[in-house]
Amino acid sequence: MAAKRIPTEGPCLLTAREAAWRIAEGALNSSELVAACLERIAAEEERVQAWEFIDRDKAMAEAEERDRRRRRGWPLGPLHGVPVAIKDIIDVKGMPTANGTPIDAGRRPFEDATVIRRLRAAGAVILGKTVTTEFAYYHPGKTRNPHDPGRTPGGSSSGSAAAVAAGMVPLALGSQTNGSVIRPASFCGVIGFKPSFGAVPRTGVLTLAPSLDQVGVFARTIEDAALAELLMGPDGRDADVLESPGPLIGTALSEPLVTPALAFVKTPIWESADASTRDAFGELGEALGEQADEVELPEVFSRGIGWLGSVMAAEMARNLGHYVDRAPDRISEKFCQLIADGRAMRAPDYLAARDMRWVLRDALGPIFDRFDAIVTPAAPGEAPEGLEGTGDPVFNSLWTFCGLPTISLPLMTGPNGLPLGVQLVGQYGQDARLLRTARWLVRTLSGEGDA
Amino acid sequence: MAAKRIPTEGPCLLTAREAAWRIAEGALNSSELVAACLERIAAEEERVQAWEFIDRDKAMAEAEERDRRRRRGWPLGPLHGVPVAIKDIIDVKGMPTANGTPIDAGRRPFEDATVIRRLRAAGAVILGKTVTTEFAYYHPGKTRNPHDPGRTPGGSSSGSAAAVAAGMVPLALGSQTNGSVIRPASFCGVIGFKPSFGAVPRTGVLTLAPSLDQVGVFARTIEDAALAELLMGPDGRDADVLESPGPLIGTALSEPLVTPALAFVKTPIWESADASTRDAFGELGEALGEQADEVELPEVFSRGIGWLGSVMAAEMARNLGHYVDRAPDRISEKFCQLIADGRAMRAPDYLAARDMRWVLRDALGPIFDRFDAIVTPAAPGEAPEGLEGTGDPVFNSLWTFCGLPTISLPLMTGPNGLPLGVQLVGQYGQDARLLRTARWLVRTLSGEGDA
Known part of the structure; x- marks a missing residue:
């Protein structure tokens, strides 16, 4: 089970929930955490190639704004100040979203995807866009497996899985139309969680096959995977989203009443x-x-x-x-x-x-x-x-x-x-x-x- | 606007709501009403040919059971004792449902369609099955226009429209995949109402095109058409039914606050x-x-x-x-x-x-x-x-x-x-x-x- 070349200490190794707690308590600043993640990315990106786009200054500015909000005593969301990586088929306003194809290079969405709006509402810092295969189908992007750069990280959510595995970010969004969350999670040695179809709205996510497209998350603990509950529930635009199967975190952390079978x-x-x-x-x-x-x-x-x-x-x-x-x-x-x-x-x-x-x-x-x-x-x-x-x-x-x-x-x-x-x-x-x-x-x- | 050869008096000319009120008050028995409708059918059916199946004895027995319930002081539904006609693509347990094709002649469903269960729960007497075109598409059944037997009643809900127009029944169910409620209503001179897509579950109704199939009603007043609210809302089986746009009756009977445009x-x-x-x-x-x-x-x-x-x-x-x-x-x-x-x-x-x-x-x-x-x-x-x-x-x-x-x-x-x-x-x-x-x-x- 030992993962190779994965860092073992530093704030960028905190789980998303731990980091959010420390930030809320004032024991850690969002700007420290984001800086640590950016440093980790600077050190590892040449080897891993997980990212399609990062605006370091903007990420730091967002983190500092989160810190100001906390110091002013404003209400804090469950991901306040925590950086999250976004697969590059998910629209983020103000960042290019290229869907893994040179045809869409430089495409800048006018609107956040629903999941991005929900992450921001929870206080998350959108760190950047991670590499996807071409149209989230098979043709690979540049990303390498953090455990062995001569091997594939899996796909199509290649960069999201690799970034979490390489300790660059505690939480990342991906999507699965066939095996695009579970397979890269397996190859990269992280947790990949794809909720029930219809749990998470796909508004603002590249449409491949609407009968199959499903948003998922990458994390290093099950508790962090349960943060997917923040993404769930109808948005009035994705007609396949009926109701949320959440909340997840309370149940996920509870003991089963009967030993599972x-x-x-x-x-x-x-x-x-x-x-x-x-x-x-x-x-x-x-x-x-x-x-x-x-x-x-x-x-x-x-x-x-x-x-x-x-x-x-x-x-x-x-x-x-x-x-x-x-x-x-x-x-x-x-x-x-x-x-x-x-x-x-x-x-x-x-x-x-x-x-x-x-x-x-x-x-x-x-x-x-x-x-x-x-x-x-x-x-x-x-x-x-x-x-x-x-x-x-x-x-x-x-x-x-x-x-x-x-x-x-x-x-x-x-x-x-x-x-x-x-x-x-x-x-x-x-x-x-x-x-x-x-x-x-x-x-x-x-x-x-x-x- | 004068309709030819349409009866002008007798209990079978009551609206569904009037009939239900009189029955609830004890001023009319369901068995009198059903008998009057059956008499009207006996007189007119040769000319109109609206029905595919009627079991007179069973209908009378059901009506008598409704009368017993009322006399015992049991709670009464909004259609208690009122006969309703059902297009022959809608499954009624205990009646043949032939979908307008000889291939399905004698087919007897094991289960009521959701709309039938809801009509029964409201106290309605399911009078019988009305003629549909072949598979509710174009090829006509035997029904004639009650206003002129040399003309079509329209389709595909031919029998339901004709039965209401001919005074055989105050209320009938039909369905529309293209124009199968509104067109026969127009030709037969009755009200046809097709609610919003996804308002009424189609469970137990012949599936033509699930992206288009919609259940509707025929009636002689708008108030009766509003009884479609009894059919609305999710049944847990038709995934296209999200929520009910009802209740209808209160609003339908209210005065517009502003003159409509x-x-x-x-x-x-x-x-x-x-x-x-x-x-x-x-x-x-x-x-x-x-x-x-x-x-x-x-x-x-x-x-x-x-x-x-x-x-x-x-x-x-x-x-x-x-x-x-x-x-x-x-x-x-x-x-x-x-x-x-x-x-x-x-x-x-x-x-x-x-x-x-x-x-x-x-x-x-x-x-x-x-x-x-x-x-x-x-x-x-x-x-x-x-x-x-x-x-x-x-x-x-x-x-x-x-x-x-x-x-x-x-x-x-x-x-x-x-x-x-x-x-x-x-x-x-x-x-x-x-x-x-x-x-x-x-x-x-x-x-x-x-x-």
């Missing part, structure tokens, strides 16, 4: 996991003893990944096809192929695939009747070598498709000593219970728990 | 209205004087009817294509063509068309900032001669596409003395205000109002 699900693509990953999960199952039972998914789930692919292709063709029409020579071949595939798809086939989201979700009902969460790998293995790809989201697709809350926990290491995430998947809308179960699992495996 | 909208298809209809609306505009201003829609609206057609074809191919695969020889050519068109449609084109629903709705914002409702024809003219078609929904498509609440008021007659509806369209979610404006218009034009 986990369903160990290999999924239909188990054989695509590395042999070492399969072995590690076998050992995990043994360590959990009677708290985990292996559960086989119904046959229909073997088609889920294909259905997700159909929905992604059709909806991304609808929403992003215009880029291909405008500047095909500045877009990756893989993305052009996706758009072509989506454009070739027939409407009724798309609709049939999309309808299966809720069929599969319902089919998981009996599992969640009996188990608190599903446990399964977050990725097939460690971060692959090379920077040409971002790894395989195959262990994420089913849960994204069903819109279930899911979290990656950096509880394992692979054969090369690199992180490997344990993925927990919760019942739809039961985000708080998922985080509570995750905290129980972490404590149990570290010997602090009661199992 | 109407936007007279000719729509881009004005030339497809009969000359007599265009003349009649010119006279209506003059009668309304400064309470109505002509407003021209932005150019983009000329494409709205085509977009609705695309969404209908794609979604109906998805949801009803299996009928064509199973029994192509028992399905009309027009329906087979629709399914073929939908199957040929590309997914991104479908998605682009569907997204325009909310673009057009937003584009109407400035009109509803200034006007209480849009006034426009409910149909191009009187019911056409012949029974081979059901008339043209062209004046309904835009409002259905945008999901706006709309009502047809039997305020005009055409050159042959047949009814012609005035359509009022309200702001999204402002169903109550639409009904209040409609009541004001009816009273104003009849000389009872203040205009």
